Amino acid sequence: MRQATTSNNAGRRYELLWGLLFGLAFGFFLQKGGVTKYDVILGQLLLEDFTVVKIMLTAVVTGMLGIYAMRQVGWVELSTKPGSVGKNVIGGLLFGIGFAVLGYCPGTLAGAIGNGYLDALVGGLIGILLGSGLFAELYPKLRGTILRWGDFGTIRLPEVLKVNDWVVVLPAAALLVLLMVWLETAGL
Amino acid sequence: MEWLYATRWSPYAAGIGIGVLSWLTFLISRKPLGCSTAFATTSGMLRAIIQGDKVARNAYYERIGVRIDWQWMLVLGVAIGAFISAIASGDFELLWVPSRWVAAFGSAPLPRLLAAIVGGVFMGFGARWADGCTSGHGISGTLQLSVASWVSAICFFLGGIIAAFLIYGVA
Numbered sequence: 124m125r126q127a128t129t130s131n132n133a134g135r136r137y138e139l140l141w142g143l144l145f146g147l148a149f150g151f152f153l154q155k156g157g158v159t160k161y162d163v164i165l166g167q168l169l170l171e172d173f174t175v176v177k178i179m180l181t182a183v184v185t186g187m188l189g190i191y192a193m194r195q196v197g198w199v200e201l202s203t204k205p206g207s208v209g210k211n212v213i214g215g216l217l218f219g220i221g222f223a224v225l226g227y228c229p230g231t232l233a234g235a236i237g238n239g240y241l242d243a244l245v246g247g248l249i250g251i252l253l254g255s256g257l258f259a260e261l262y263p264k265l266r267g268t269i270l271r272w273g274d275f276g277t278i279r280l281p282e283v284l285k286v287n288d289w290v291v292v293l294p295a296a297a298l299l300v301l302l303m304v305w306l307e308t309a310g311l
Numbered sequence: 312m313e314w315l316y317a318t319r320w321s322p323y324a325a326g327i328g329i330g331v332l333s334w335l336t337f338l339i340s341r342k343p344l345g346c347s348t349a350f351a352t353t354s355g356m357l358r359a360i361i362q363g364d365k366v367a368r369n370a371y372y373e374r375i376g377v378r379i380d381w382q383w384m385l386v387l388g389v390a391i392g393a394f395i396s397a398i399a400s401g402d403f404e405l406l407w408v409p410s411r412w413v414a415a416f417g418s419a420p421l422p423r424l425l426a427a428i429v430g431g432v433f434m435g436f437g438a439r440w441a442d443g444c445t446s447g448h449g450i451s452g453t454l455q456l457s458v459a460s461w462v463s464a465i466c467f468f469l470g471g472i473i474a475a476f477l478i479y480g481v482a
Contacts (some may be wrong), residue, residue: 129473131429134390134413138381139366139379139380139381140384141340141381141385142340142381142385143388143481144388144390145335145336145340145344145388146384146386146387146389146392147388147389147391147392148332148387148392149329149392150389150391150392150393150394150395150396151325151330151392151395152328152351153325153392153393154319154396154397154402155319155324155328155396155400156320156322156324156325156326157325160409161409161411161412161444162411165411168383168410168474169476177323177326178324178325178326178329179326181323181326181329181446181448182326182329182330182333182454183324183391183451183454185326185329185330185331185333186330186331186334186454187454187456188452189330189331189334190337193337198338199336199337199341200341201455202337202341202455203440203452203455203457203459204447204448204452204457204459204460205441205459206458206459206460206462206463208462209396210440210441210442211441211442211459211463212462212466213441214438214439214442214463215462215463215464215465215466215467215469216437217436217440217441218438218440218441218466218467218470219439219467219468219469219470220430220433220443220474221430221431221436222428222430222434222445222469222471223470223471223472223474223475223478224410224427224433224468224474225426225427225430225431225434226409226427228346228434229346229347229350229386229435229445229446230386230389230444230446231445232431232451233346233387233389233390233400234389234390235368235393237389237390237391237392237393237394238393238402238403239403239404239405239406240406240409241420242406242408242427243427245424246423246425246426246428246430246431247427247430247434247479248477249428249446250431250432250433250434250435251350251431251435252357252431252435253354253432254354254432254435254436254437254439255351255354255435255436256351256354256357256435256438258351258435258436259351259354259369260369262370262371262439263369265440268363270440275459277459278457278458278459279456279457279458280456280458281312283458288456295456303323
């Protein structure tokens with residue numbers, strides 16, 4: 124019993140340590156990519172500078188090919204969330220308003236704090252904590268109502284189309300790469 | 312060591328780095344990259360100081376758990392990793408108002424801080440409502456081809472583009 128507790132504690136410590144290490148790498152890449160900056164994020168939302176989209180789509184293509192390959196050989200399991208129109212459309216649009224007004228997203232807000240940006244530390248951090256706390260307060264009223272509107276459950280595109288995963292993965296990767304090639308040739 | 316001292320990388324290099332990082336989080340921690348829940352966890356920890364047990368009984372905090380977890384450490388790591396990158400390249404600067412904001416609205420810190428707080432409230436609230444953010448839905452969920460995540464990511468940018476044009480188009 125005592126031994127089990129000790130190994131659980133060690134397991135938890137390792138889990139937290141890996142979280143910190145992965146975070147260090149994530150923050151490093153975000154800062155090198157330039158997306159810890161308000162000017163770059165607003166440049167994206169004003170459709171002048173496509174840095175944010177290029178980083179995200181490259182990460183998606185790279186991640187998708189690796190994760191689906193590792194899943195094929197049984198190394199990893201997918202971890203997706205259930206969705207609904209009320210949850211993802213309304214929540215997504217509210218998030219988008221915050222994205223433009225704040226000029227950082229939750230991950231890049233942490234990165235912006237590390238970059239020395241005080242509007243992120245003194246303004247954005249306080250706001251995001253208030254907004255999260257407010258949602259927790261309203262959650263009991265929202266969860267059985269608006270958040271259920273147009274519920275479509277935990278579903279992935281290959282399941283919607285009823286095809287093998289790779290029938291979506293490979294064309295999706297090709298399409299996203301073509302989109303980035305087009306962005307480059309358009310000078311964006 | 313040029314990669315360490317460079318101020319900016321190609322966005323494709325940064326994106327490949329994040330993509331490979333996502334392989335490792337799935338492989339080693341069995342978790343997708345995500346950031347926004349950590350802020351909700353923190354809001355619960357701060358409220359617990361003031362409100363005590365009431366927070367533990369809240370259905371949302373009960374669902375996400377109010378304690379330092381893998382994602383909380385990840386977000387802490389993001390701040391430190393960005394700090395290391397910025398210091399290494401000489402890009403670290405203490406700045407109250409970003410230059411694009413200065414050009415449109417002037418250099419006074421207070422209006423920018425108020426906007427950042429209001430924007431932060433929408434973002435924190437919206438991320439919880441949508442059950443994810445630009446990392447959790449926008450990268451991790453979309454790369455798994457989740458419908459909920461593609462819908463969310465498109466709406467993040469749709470809402471963001473409309474709001475940004477309203478803010479800067481009028482100014």
